[in-house]
Amino acid sequence: MNTIGPETKTTERILITGGGGQIGTDLSEALAKKYGADNIFCSDVKFENTIRDGIHELQLNVLDESNFERILEDNKITTVYHLVSLLSGTSEKKPLLAKNLNLNPLLFLLEKAKAKKIERIFWPSSIAVFGKGIPKHNVSQDSVLHPESVYGITKLAGEELCRHYHDAYSVDVRSLRFPGLISWKAPAGGGTTDYAVEIFHHAIKNQLYKCFLTEYTALPMMYMDDAIEATLALMSADPNAISVRGSYNLGGVSFTPKEIANEIKKHFPDFTITYEPDFRQAIADSWPSSIDDTPAQKDWGLKLKYQLPDIVNDMILHLKKP
Ligand SMILES: NC(=O)c1ccc[n+]([C@@H]2O[C@H](COP(=O)([O-])OP(=O)(O)OC[C@H]3O[C@@H](n4cnc5c(N)ncnc54)[C@H](O)[C@@H]3O)[C@@H](O)[C@H]2O)c1
Numbered sequence: 143m144n145t146i147g148p149e150t151k152t153t154e155r156i157l158i159t160g161g162g163g164q165i166g167t168d169l170s171e172a173l174a175k176k177y178g179a180d181n182i183f184c185s186d187v188k189f190e191n192t193i194r195d196g197i198h199e200l201q202l203n204v205l206d207e208s209n210f211e212r213i214l215e216d217n218k219i220t221t222v223y224h225l226v227s228l229l230s231g232t233s234e235k236k237p238l239l240a241k242n243l244n245l246n247p248l249l250f251l252l253e254k255a256k257a258k259k260i261e262r263i264f265w266p267s268s269i270a271v272f273g274k275g276i277p278k279h280n281v282s283q284d285s286v287l288h289p290e291s292v293y294g295i296t297k298l299a300g301e302e303l304c305r306h307y308h309d310a311y312s313v314d315v316r317s318l319r320f321p322g323l324i325s326w327k328a329p330a331g332g333g334t335t336d337y338a339v340e341i342f343h344h345a346i347k348n349q350l351y352k353c354f355l356t357e358y359t360a361l362p363m364m365y366m367d368d369a370i371e372a373t374l375a376l377m378s379a380d381p382n383a384i385s386v387r388g389s390y391n392l393g394g395v396s397f398t399p400k401e402i403a404n405e406i407k408k409h410f411p412d413f414t415i416t417y418e419p420d421f422r423q424a425i426a427d428s429w430p431s432s433i434d435d436t437p438a439q440k441d442w443g444l445k446l447k448y449q450l451p452d453i454v455n456d457m458i459l460h461l462k463k464p
């Protein structure tokens with residue numbers, strides 16, 4: 143078995159929820175490298191109980207509170223990276239499930255932290271918290287938040303819960319507003335920015351790609367490596383340096399479907415794309431085109447490594463490997 147060894151000695155014992163998804167697949171490996179695979183408990187509703195590369199994989203439905211509690215206690219978990227959520231496309235179709243799944247387990251964990259059963263929580267929010275009344279470009283940390291999707295409304299409620307549990311009960315919960323994430327290890331899970339992952343899988347196979355957004359829809363995106371770096375940096379920051387206890391803006395890099403298609407054409411000149419907007423266009427139209435993340439840069443040193451050409455090069459490099 144190929145076990146991932148620690149770079150840092152630690153007493154942290156980490157549970158990831160939704161660990162089999164797009165972010166969890168990369169995050170579990172990065173955490174194993176940093177804290178030692180044996181300290182990582184990566185759970186998902188779709189997992190069996192097993193060990194993979196030294197990481198404990200656990201079957202956990204986060205709506206099953208008694209199993210959730212048992213896993214926290216049995217494994218002496220100190221820190222939870224709580225990733226489970228219905229994403230934007232799916233939440234709009236299943237609003238009741240979105241409300242329950244996106245909020246109840248977060249509240250369960252905040253209560254556990256309030257009762258000092260766990261020490262620290264990471265919870266991802268999203269640029270979907272933005273909506274009516276924002277400028278389209280360079281949206282600041284303190285912009286008004288009027289989300290225009292079920293998903294965004296659950297994320298805003300989650301941010302407010304995080305802020306409240308920190309301010310009222312000193313719970314150490316930290317959060318990032320992720321833009322659309324691009325990665326090659328796992329498929330995207332039902333979001334409005336999924337096109338920027340799907341497009342590569344079509345280009346590699348020499349297939350036409352039908353994009354569900356218009357060619358001019360600019361959205362903020364981020365390469366997964368940058369998103370993981372940002373998560374690790376935030377989670378190891380001095381608590382006193384963290385001035386935002388709702389969720390930090392992350393700007394990433396902004397581009398349109400046409401711009402990424404043109405970049406891909408530099409590698410695959412015959413690649414073709416058509417634009418057939420569906421219900422996700424309205425969600426995308428309510429989001430900003432670009433975001434200002436100055437507070438994250440100032441507070442804990444957010445840095446971006448991947449611009450659009452770097453993302454396209456790296457995606458193609460990995461997806462082309464047999
Ligand atoms: N990927 C993005 O572009 C993006 C952008 C902004 C915010 N986020 C946020 O990051 C988090 C993770 O996103 P992701 O893209 O990895 O999602 P994903 O859909 O790829 O993965 C979610 C995982 O949760 C699991 N799951 C679903 N229901 C479950 C349940 N009841 N119990 C346990 N596991 C369950 C699924 O099997 C899946 O593996 C979410 O909170 C999402 O809102 C993601």
